[in-house]
Amino acid sequence: MRTEEARPLTWDHVYLATENGVPPHVAVWRSVRRHGETKTRKSRRAIALPKQVVEVLEEHLRWQERESHGIEWSPAGRVFTTRSGEPLDAVNVRRDFRAIVKKAGLEPEWTPRELRHSFVSLLSDHGIPLERIAMLVGHSSQATTEAVYRKQLRPVITQGAEAMDEIFRFEALRRDSEA
Template sequence: MLWRSVREGGDTKTRKSRRTLAMPKRCAEALKLHRERQDVAKKAAGDRWQDDDLVFASKVGTELDSHNVRRSFRAVLKKAGLNAQEWTPSEMRHSFVSMLSDAGMPIEASLAWSGTATPASPERSPANKLRPLLLERAEAVDQIFRDL
């Protein structure tokens, strides 16, 4: 699990925007691999690389725009053997919620974990219940994707 509540460069913009993150192991591993690939892209870009310390950046280190994101999303769909004309990021989010629900997670928790505001969202949970709730959600994702 990875727990963070503040940005690297300082505190969050507002108190309400602070989050504690319980990250599934699979996501942490994917981010480590992503960083390694980004280091390769950085070397390939050479002097063109703009180091803004972004986690997700263009091939030259700049901020992603909607065209970059859509192009990358379609490439991932193609690699996964899915028809890019049939899937959108929103549909992927709905599928994720369905998978969590099928795995036994209450729908309110599934919606909150996918970023949909509900009364059960972590921001509204008592502090002493927040960490176990987020940990439970992260473990559920690890369980769902354990064989992939």
């Protein structure tokens, strides 16, 4: 999800249990853009949640319920808020992300947007087809996914060297058999 899609996310768009064969998922239908629209029509999507994310969101919901102290944190309330229950803005997200990056010992230049780039790159490196990745991240075209988001995780291209090693090994074996 884009941070602009996560910030307005409400609990009534988060499904933490499998129901009628549909796995846990999040329905991305809104953003903080003008008129609440997502960036593109294809940005409206339902994304299945990994088990680890389901567990974290369940704990987060329990935390909100414990911490509400009179603040209206209803099932239709926002998933991600400030500690006082207020809606997040871009400044909150960047500040909190910088704190996490620092605590993790990463370079301070990291931004929340780079999580999307990492997600795309990891899926691509894992063999997920580009068209499916584009659909997951809500791109209207896989060209954007490939040109802007996907980074080569294994920058050393080994196929040429491997082919040459095999060719020359074959040549060496042939010479040895002729001798």
